[in-house]
Amino acid sequence: MTNVIGNEVGLSTFVLASPFTDNDAASFDRVADMGYDLIEVCIEDPSLLSANWIAEQASRTGLAVSICGAFGPGRDISAADAETREGALHYLKTCVDFAATVGSPHVAGPMYAVTGGPPMRDEAQRVEKRSRAALGLGLVADYAAGLGVRLAIEPLNRFETDLVNTVEQGLELCGLIDRKNVGLLIDTFHMNIEEKNIGDAVRAAGDLVFHVQVSENDRGTPGSGHIPWEQFFLSLQDIGYGGPLVVESFLPTVQEIARAVSLWRPVAASMDELAIDGLAFVRSSLQPSQD
Amino acid sequence: MFRYTYNTLVYGREPISIGIERVALAGYDGVELVGEPADADLKEINAALSANGVVASSIVSIFTPERDIVSSTAGTRQKAIDYVKGNIDYAAVLGAEIVTFTPTACMKIVPESNLDQEWDWAIAAATELADYAGTAGVRLALEPWNRYETYLITRTVQALKFIDEVGSPNLAYMADTFHMSLEEADIAASITLAGARLGHVHLADSNRAAPGFGHLDFRPIISAIAATDYKGWISYELLPAAGDVWGVLDGPGAPEFKGPYTEAAINHTKAIVSELGLD
Numbered sequence: 001m002t003n004v005i006g007n008e009v010g011l012s013t014f015v016l017a018s019p020f021t022d023n024d025a026a027s028f029d030r031v032a033d034m035g036y037d038l039i040e041v042c043i044e045d046p047s048l049l050s051a052n053w054i055a056e057q058a059s060r061t062g063l064a065v066s067i068c069g070a071f072g073p074g075r076d077i078s079a080a081d082a083e084t085r086e087g088a089l090h091y092l093k094t095c096v097d098f099a100a101t102v103g104s105p106h107v108a109g110p111m112y113a114v115t116g117g118p119p120m121r122d123e124a125q126r127v128e129k130r131s132r133a134a135l136g137l138g139l140v141a142d143y144a145a146g147l148g149v150r151l152a153i154e155p156l157n158r159f160e161t162d163l164v165n166t167v168e169q170g171l172e173l174c175g176l177i178d179r180k181n182v183g184l185l186i187d188t189f190h191m192n193i194e195e196k197n198i199g200d201a202v203r204a205a206g207d208l209v210f211h212v213q214v215s216e217n218d219r220g221t222p223g224s225g226h227i228p229w230e231q232f233f234l235s236l237q238d239i240g241y242g243g244p245l246v247v248e249s250f251l252p253t254v255q256e257i258a259r260a261v262s263l264w265r266p267v268a269a270s271m272d273e274l275a276i277d278g279l280a281f282v283r284s285s286l287q288p289s290q291d
Numbered sequence: 292m293f294r295y296t297y298n299t300l301v302y303g304r305e306p307i308s309i310g311i312e313r314v315a316l317a318g319y320d321g322v323e324l325v326g327e328p329a330d331a332d333l334k335e336i337n338a339a340l341s342a343n344g345v346v347a348s349s350i351v352s353i354f355t356p357e358r359d360i361v362s363s364t365a366g367t368r369q370k371a372i373d374y375v376k377g378n379i380d381y382a383a384v385l386g387a388e389i390v391t392f393t394p395t396a397c398m399k400i401v402p403e404s405n406l407d408q409e410w411d412w413a414i415a416a417a418t419e420l421a422d423y424a425g426t427a428g429v430r431l432a433l434e435p436w437n438r439y440e441t442y443l444i445t446r447t448v449q450a451l452k453f454i455d456e457v458g459s460p461n462l463a464y465m466a467d468t469f470h471m472s473l474e475e476a477d478i479a480a481s482i483t484l485a486g487a488r489l490g491h492v493h494l495a496d497s498n499r500a501a502p503g504f505g506h507l508d509f510r511p512i513i514s515a516i517a518a519t520d521y522k523g524w525i526s527y528e529l530l531p532a533a534g535d536v537w538g539v540l541d542g543p544g545a546p547e548f549k550g551p552y553t554e555a556a557i558n559h560t561k562a563i564v565s566e567l568g569l570d
Binding site: 119121122123158159160162165192193194195196197198216217218220224225226228259262263264265 | 400401437438439440442445446472473474475476477478497498500504505506532533534535538541542543
């Protein structure tokens with residue numbers, strides 16, 4: 001049996017500080033000291049962060065960087081009105097610029113719509129919205145291709161979006177966008193809610209798995225809940241996934257984040273403990289098996 | 292050993308007599324009814340129940356923003372209490388044993404007041420309602436909801452603390468495996484922890500479809516329920532894969548939740564009961 005080897009393991013800045021800014025240099029040291037290979041920087045407010053600063057910190061601490069977007073109010077590439085779409089396009093291009101400068105292979109996240117937007121009651125409305133998402137993300141993908149950056153689109157569970165919930169729907173959207181540098185970010189927290197079989201979903205995505213986030217069923221420390229981890233890691237082996245795996249959770253102490261992801265309670269004794277135990281769990285799950 | 296019932300909420304606006312017949316034909320012993328007594332035709336329900344040889348098992352309370360037990364508006368809190376009393380009366384007249392209870396409006400995920408104040412309001416309301424239920428010969432079942440549907444009581448440990456604080460034999464703990472799949476590290480262990488306090492059960496798979504259509508392993512869950520010496524109902528609250536469940540039910544509906552899931556759910560559990568030698 002071949003094994004998943006050489007994957008970088010990362011930590012999301014959502015576990016450390018929100019919004020993440022140019023004042024958070026110490027976070028790079030914390031992540032590196034814990035033994036992570038990579039830091040996933042979430043571009044919440046581009047005006048508070050500079051790509052060159054991230055690149056400097058990364059090089060100082062020896063960390064690789066993954067760039068992920070945050071799609072709060074206003075950042076809606078599939079909005080009906082052109083001005084909102086234009087704003088989202090501008091934000092996504094900014095994220096691509098960040099990725100290119102810091103050496104992230106991708107921009108990742110649920111970039112097809114605003115997260116937690118109002119529900120659409122009409123299927124025709126949803127089809128239109130998906131078409132607008134495909135059109136806009138096609139433009140972003142072309143811009144990104146010129147800079148050697150890929151887009152990793154993240155399906156979210158039903159309570160956070162009604163546009164792309166499953167890997168199957170994610171692949172449909174990739175098909176509509178139809179660009180070689182467009183694939184998926186898969187996140188075990190969302191998959192737990194939406195996928196009938198998590199391993200089958202990973203295998204269905206295959207080479208289009210560009211990026212992976214690991215999170216427990218309650219957003220707690222990976223390995224502490226009931227996600228079928230063995231099945232998940234075996235499926236990553238099956239598809240020969242060689243990309244990064246990022247431990248993601250959220251700070252329940254930050255009001256905006258608590259509201260955005262409906263997380264009101266601490267999911268581990270401390271965020272440091274979650275990060276350290278999560279890393280150990282992911283590393284041991286990636287260990288070559290004995291047979 | 293278990294008694295089975297199916298929640299007709301997912302049947303949407305279909306006439307209730309059709310739903311009752313479907314549930315009975317699939318082999319259930321009871322029917323779980325939506326707590327909207329003002330819209331219900333008792334004659335029609337009773338006729339359908341007796342014609343099909345099933346009973347009303349339980350009433351599912353629907354907590355809209357106007358029925359919020361911990362609203363910062365006193366009038367709304369009172370309306371919520373009155374609403375649950377109405378469901379208790381409804382249960383009593385139908386002979387149903389259980390009324391579900393959750394002390395926030397569904398989908399409200401941000402507290403209006405501070406959490407200690409809301410907890411106190413919820414305790415006071417539950418104490419009053421448990422007394423009322425006891426007099427009516429009905430039990431309230433406290434259902435934790437997942438983080439996207441409430442913020443106050445999402446986990447078993449919180450629910451048990453709440454139940455112990457109220458300290459009434461008429462307030463029980465209710466397990467819903469869909470919510471638990473988001474919030475509990477180990478669903479079976481949480482049911483074991485509830486023990487004798489377990490008073491009602493909603494089974495649904497990880498994606499809220501019928502058991503067997505998602506990825507939960509129901510064997511340890513059924514086993515844990517049986518080990519509590521559970522004498523209540525096994526119900527199925529299955530709902531479409533949408534944040535806006537009402538939009539789906541009012542609009543295109545959820546046809547697979549009628550015949551296919553109604554039949555599949557009970558058969559799935561019965562197969563496990565038989566496999567585990569619990570029957």
